[in-house]
Amino acid sequence: MSSIKREMRKKKLQEFFNNFKQNKMGITGAAILSFFILASVFGPMIFPFDPMEFGVAGPMEPPSSSHILGTDDLGRDIFRNLLAGGRVSLMVGVLATVISMFLGTTIGIVSGYFGKKTDIILMRFTDFFLVIPWLPLVLVLAAILGTSIWNIIFVIGITSWAGTARVVRSQTLSIKERPFVERIRAIGADDKTIMIRHILPNVFPLVFANTILISAVAIISETTLSFLGLGDTTRPSWGMMLNYAFESGAASTGAYWYFLPPGICVVLVVLSFTFLGYAFDEILNPKLRRR
Amino acid sequence: MKKNENIVDVKGLKVQFDIKQSFLQEIFTKKRKIVKAVDGVDLKINKGEIVSLVGESGSGKTTLGKAILDLVPVTEGEILFKGKKIDFSNKKEVKKFRHKAQMIFQDPYQSLDPKSLVIDAVAEPLEINNLVKTAEERKEKVIKALEDSGLAPGENFLYRFPYELSGGQRQRAAIAGSLILNPDFIVADEPVSMLDVSVRTGILKLLLGLKESRDLAFLFITHDLSLAWLISDKIAIMYLGKIVEIGESDEIIKKSLHPYTQALLSIMPIPEVHKNRNRKVLEGEIPNPSEIPKGCRFNTRCVHAFDKCKEVEPKLIEIKDGHFVACHLFEEEYNGI
Amino acid sequence: MELLKINNLKTYFEISAGTVKAVDGVSFSLNYGESLGLVGESGCGKTTTALSINRLLPQEGKILGGEILLEGRDISKLKESEIKKLRWNEISMIFQGAMNALNPVMKIGDQIAEAIVLHKKVSYKEAIKRSKELFELVELEPERITNYPHEFSGGMKQRAMIAMALACDPKLIIGDEPTTALDVMVQAQILNLLDKLRKELNMGIIIITHDLSILGETCDKIAVMYAGKIAEFGTVEDIYNNNMHPYTNKLLSSFPNIHKEKIIPEPIEGVPPDLINPPSGCRFHPRCPYAQDICAKEEPMMTKVSEGHEYACHFGGVFNEKE
Structure with a gap:
């Protein structure tokens, strides 16, 4: 049907991009993030290698023309490790966020929409995840489940949805009182239809902005876990690199090329996600948008 | 098709809500606080008839309208639709009833999903009831409903978002969504009160036209007596959850009996110079429906109230053909005034 | 005596889409003790006119011409800084839905007293x-000044908001x-009150409304606005019984009148421009x-019908001829 419909969508998208273009924070975030995504997707293709292979060069070599970021204590190329680590870190960020977004949105909408007992039970459950000290829980879970990358994603996803659920619930509470929901109920729509077709699209901008911030948290979490030695030893993430650097005493020996690059990368990626989060919030939330 | 065929028959309808109390109050007080929003209402609406429900806010008029459509739970009483009692616990039956009984809401700025295109919003009832198979059919039906609601040509409105329409256009789109299932009965809750005066009459004309052409029955809820007079066949005046007077609309406006109706009439804004009009501005405001006065519920504000009014609740009695009033002044045993 | 005179006021908004x-x-x-109804559909400029008087315009709004003589x-x-002194002391405003502007956790009397202390050098x-x-x-x-808003x-x-507006004896409300x-009955009470107050206190009152029908009780003069301009101005009698502008006429007939047919x-037809x-x-x-x-x-000029009754139309009263 609908070339017109498609055109409408196109128009909306265009409007969004026009707004986005004017948002300096958003542009900066998008630029940094796309750089890292491109680098970690194509980097390992351009420099095919096994990042875990040691002895490509001598240990702890400072940056040189053959190894632009030097080597680590086992003689691995840091630049190549960085590229491969970016893949892992970004993947953890994205997948953990998807889990967290799904859990948070579902629980938030169901809780807010049905209210009463459902709300009380689900919200106490949410409070539980909101107040338990995050790090010890993650440590315990990671220790029990083992340190594969999938477990780390799972653990981060399952511990970070509570905030989203709270925000979504409060938004749902206000949306479900809006007259249009009542009108749709008067038409004869059931609860599922109302939640999926009407409440979800209306909370989505909020979820989206909130979720991007969670990606940043997820990447930091992965770094923290790995740094504490609970990372996946078979995959070189930025966190693992920092962990190795710390263990080999790079900081005290002045091997800045070992710990600085992964550190800077984590900071930049997290910053880019945060920038994007704020930018989307500003664009999608008309109350914040300046005329 | 008989003209006087009954569409909706409400019998002894009551709607009560529990007031939410604070946690401590809930523990220490045994008594539940109850709001009697609708407190025993009988109302009949026939085919091709517009009945207006007039009252101030807090009179329970909107709650009554919603209760008839099962949008708020009914505490007591029954609703007959085309002579058949509706069992609100039966989901299938309710769905069938919803199919034939629709609602138009007050605020057209809020009653359409801001994220839905007009075509999707209007077609939604069809999808919920599985009434369309192809996209073509869907589009055709939506265009027809839009044009029946005065948005012509319908094609021009299909792919717009609510915020791209004016207030009047939005209300028409919402009406199209109600019409698409060919209902027999529509509850219209203050459908024009949020619109500019110049747009209002267009919507009223549309509703009247629908009544004529489709023999639709309407319950028209409004706070504006003059609008009620203009559009309806019958007017029911509500005060604190009860109907205090009901009759043909001209009868109510020209020969009102209940002191409350008379007060409402006397302050009704009319675009005329009336510096010396005999206005009966009532003191105070409508009491809280959780504390309904004993006896006649209007006695606290009534200028004619006498002892009996504070003790006995008056019944709705027929004074003249089809003109009912609930006031002790008009009971046979009373010989005053 | 003349309290307020507005001459050729122009207030424009600069927004991204244009002016x-x-x-x-x-x-x-x-005049003193007089009440004026400023009537029109939404977007006709009636609120902007009022906000221009005590300069509460949003940032984008600028007064670009004309004068406001108080x-x-x-x-x-x-x-x-100078207009600040006028607000509340000389001109005060009652907003739509103002009753929701009270702080829910503060006694109403305290809220009024606070406003008074802020504007006058008096003790609490x-x-x-x-x-x-x-x-x-x-x-x-x-005694109810110790009550809370709920x-x-x-x-x-x-009423409390009106009391607050009266706090510093303004000349214009x-x-x-x-x-x-508000409900019809309460509306009647409030309009009665405003009517009483302006007579007692000899204040000028401007009532901005979209509802032409409520002004018959309370106003001396009515200004009908359309698209940023005055379409017709006159006494209540002029506007209700002897109107000349087609817009006034149309607007007036949009209200049902139970004494008529x-x-x-x-x-x-159409929408405001x-x-x-x-x-x-x-x-x-x-x-x-x-x-x-x-x-x-x-563009039609203002045409005078009688003292104080003017309209802007090339064919004033044309609707009377047709009938």
Whole structure:
């Protein structure tokens, strides 16, 4: 049907991009993030290698023309490790966020929409995840489940949805009182239809902005876990690199090329996600948008 | 098709809500606080008839309208639709009833999903009831409903978002969504009160036209007596959850009996110079429906109230053909005034 | 005596889409103890006119021309610090839905007293005493100044807001849809109250409303606005019984009148114009059933019917001839 419909969508998208273009924070975030995504997707293709292979060069070599970021204590190329680590870190960020977004949105909408007992039970459950000290829980879970990358994603996803659920619930509470929901109920729509077709699209901008911030948290979490030695030893993430650097005493020996690059990368990626989060919030939330 | 065929028959309808109390109050007080929003209402609406429900806010008029459509739970009483009692616990039956009984809401700025295109919003009832198979059919039906609601040509409105329409256009789109299932009965809750005066009459004309052409029955809820007079066949005046007077609309406006109706009439804004009009501005405001006065519920504000009014609740009695009033002044045993 | 005189006021809004000519050459005057109804559909500039008077315009809004004379002194060019002194002391405003503007966790009397202390050099004790007087003035029980907002009904809250507006004995009160959110009965009470107050206190009152039918009881004069301009200005009698502008006529007939025939009036076709690119000539011509060629070309001047009754139309009273 609908070339017109498609055109409408196109128009909306265009409007969004026009707004986005004017948002300096958003542009900066998008630029940094796309750089890292491109680098970690194509980097390992351009420099095919096994990042875990040691002895490509001598240990702890400072940056040189053959190894632009030097080597680590086992003689691995840091630049190549960085590229491969970016893949892992970004993947953890994205997948953990998807889990967290799904859990948070579902629980938030169901809780807010049905209210009463459902709300009380689900919200106490949410409070539980909101107040338990995050790090010890993650440590315990990671220790029990083992340190594969999938477990780390799972653990981060399952511990970070509570905030989203709270925000979504409060938004749902206000949306479900809006007259249009009542009108749709008067038409004869059931609860599922109302939640999926009407409440979800209306909370989505909020979820989206909130979720991007969670990606940043997820990447930091992965770094923290790995740094504490609970990372996946078979995959070189930025966190693992920092962990190795710390263990080999790079900081005290002045091997800045070992710990600085992964550190800077984590900071930049997290910053880019945060920038994007704020930018989307500003664009999608008309109350914040300046005329 | 008989003209006087009954569409909706409400019998002894009551709607009560529990007031939410604070946690401590809930523990220490045994008594539940109850709001009697609708407190025993009988109302009949026939085919091709517009009945207006007039009252101030807090009179329970909107709650009554919603209760008839099962949008708020009914505490007591029954609703007959085309002579058949509706069992609100039966989901299938309710769905069938919803199919034939629709609602138009007050605020057209809020009653359409801001994220839905007009075509999707209007077609939604069809999808919920599985009434369309192809996209073509869907589009055709939506265009027809839009044009029946005065948005012509319908094609021009299909792919717009609510915020791209004016207030009047939005209300028409919402009406199209109600019409698409060919209902027999529509509850219209203050459908024009949020619109500019110049747009209002267009919507009223549309509703009247629908009544004529489709023999639709309407319950028209409004706070504006003059609008009620203009559009309806019958007017029911509500005060604190009860109907205090009901009759043909001209009868109510020209020969009102209940002191409350008379007060409402006397302050009704009319675009005329009336510096010396005999206005009966009532003191105070409508009491809280959780504390309904004993006896006649209007006695606290009534200028004619006498002892009996504070003790006995008056019944709705027929004074003249089809003109009912609930006031002790008009009971046979009373010989005053 | 003249309290307020507005001459050719122009207030424009600069927004990204262009310049919105919200108020474009509005003139009227108001005497002490008089009340004026400013009527029009949404977006006609009636609220902007009011906000221009006490300069509460949003950032984008600028007064670009004309003068606003309060007791003969032009206040349209005053500095922000000077206009601040006028607000509340000389001109106060009652907003639409103002009753929701009360702080829910503060006693109403304290809120009024706070406002008084802020504007007058008096002690808190005196301010409380004044609050009690004000409560009496607006027909509330003075003992209730210790109540919290939730203990008041909507009508009582609106009375409290009026009391607050009266706190510093203003000469002019502007009510922006002061009764719109209220019930008919309460609306009648509030309008009665405002009427009583202006006579007792010899204040000028401007009531801004979209509801032409409520003004019959309370106003002396009515200004009908359309698309940023005054379409017709006159006494209540002039506007109700002897109107000359087709818009006034149409607007008036949109209200049902139970003393007249029971017919649904014809709606005014079309929508109010976009004020960034207003129509040429008479701004009402695209919607006017009596429009001729000249209406699109030439802007009509204000034509005087009698003292104080003016209208802007090339064919004033044309609707009377047809009937």
